[in-house]
Amino acid sequence: MQETLYEKIYNRLIYDIRTSKLKPGDRVPSEKELADEYKVSRITTKKAMEMLAQSGYIERIRGKGSYVTNVDAGRDHMPQSERPKDTIGDIEARSKVIGLLLPDLSDSFGLRLFRAIEQQCAKMNCQLLIKLTGNKQDVEETAIRDWIKFGVDGLIVLPACGAHYNGELVRLVLDGFPIVLLNQSFKGIAACTIGTDHKxxxxxxTDYLFDKGYLDIAFITTSIENNSTYEAQFQGYTNAIVQRGQVVHPAYVVEDQLILGDFIDQHPNVKAFVVSEYQLGINLQQELQRRRNDWAECEVVCFNSPQEQGVAPIFTSIQQNEEQLGVEAVHLLNAQWNHETYELHNHVNYKLIYK
Incomplete structure (x- = not known):
């Protein structure tokens, strides 16, 4: 399975740190130096450096550079051929290996989750493998097959969206392999899940928009089918409308982004929008600014609008508790390993953040 470019850079630097080629206090090559060395863009090296900082391997100091923190060097990231031969005691004490599959890492969702999982793995002496799938089921399935052959002990997965459930995941769940699904569930299949209560x-x-005086409220998402997160969001949206004594208009539900502009033109009375994702909210806001003279009177609310200290958020949004999500996901895997009792469907707290 081929690594992405930033995974390659990330893993190379971890190897250098864990084998003491880079020692605590040493300066790490800059984003530009890495970009020149690997012949990649600064965006690629920036993501690798952000992952290292989130994992606690480096500290980034504005105007000075990035430096290795006091991380114990070890053999866990050394190539197999360079590791000393295991003794029987080593084999018995070998730590668990967790595979983490995420569609992407971003400030809006993913980076804090990854950091929390990585830190919890370190506390529990677990090793962590990570693969970003780009929300592609074939990439996800290939990674799962490769990791099972490698011998991972459990998986934490935010499943890629598709017309059907991932066959590899479903098979492993039915076989009783330790898996925790993030923010998703499979209908009719008893899989361990943890996530935000999206409904x-x-x-x-939606209730917030009603309180602000909006009556015509649209729901903007990608395909709801086979996506339990978006299904739950849609249920919450419709429940709020019914609770207010209003009628749910099917025409106000947009799942095809290609018709988003037409929807805006054809429904000038709709000035409030509940949006399933932050990036989708950005796209909608741009369309409103292009097509509506009254765009400033419109309001978009969404999930996972990035939060920067001292900077007002772009949208009122739901902030998921990624730290709790990551920690509890590892705990649920541990419960499965130890044959402990655990709940199949688990929720973490969230906050409504006002712009």
Missing amino acids: HAAYDL
Whole structure:
């Protein structure tokens, strides 16, 4: 399985740190130096450096550079051929290996989750493998097959969206392999899940818009089919409308982004929008600014608008508790390993952040 470019850079630097080629206090090559060395863009090296900082391997100091923190060097990231031969005691004490599959890492969602999982793995002496799937099921399936052959002990997965459930994931769940699904569930299949209560969260967002005086409220998403997160958000949206004594208009639900502009033109009365994702909210805002003279009177609310200290958020949004999500996901895997009792469907807290 081929690594992405930033995964390659990330893993190379971890190897240098863990083998003491880069020692605590040493300066790490800059984003530009890495970009020149690997002949990649600064965006690629920036993501690798952000992952290292989130994992606690480096500290980034504005105007000075990035430096290795006091991380114990070890053999865990050394190539197999360079590791000393295991003794029987080593084999018995070998730590668990967790595979983490995410569609992407971003400030809006993913980076804090990854950091929390990585830190919890370190506390529990677990090793962590990570693969970003780009929300592609074939990439996800290939990674799962490769990791199972490698011998991972459990998986934490935010499944890629598709017309059907991932066959590899479903098979492993039915076989009883330790898996925790993030923010998703499979209908009719008893899989361990943990995530935000998206139904209640979408209800809160819709209710907020009603409180501001909006009556015609649209729901903007990608395909709801086979996506339990978006299904739950849609249920919360409709529940809030019904609770207010209003009618749910099917025409106000947009799942095809190609018709988003036409929807805006054809429904000038709709000035409030509940949006399933932050980037989708950005796209909608841009369309409103292009097509509506009254765009400033419109309001978009969404999930996972990035939060920067001292900077007002772009949208009122639901902020998921990624730290709790990551920690609890590892705990649920541990419960499965130890044959402990655990709940199949688990929720973490969220916050409604006002712009």
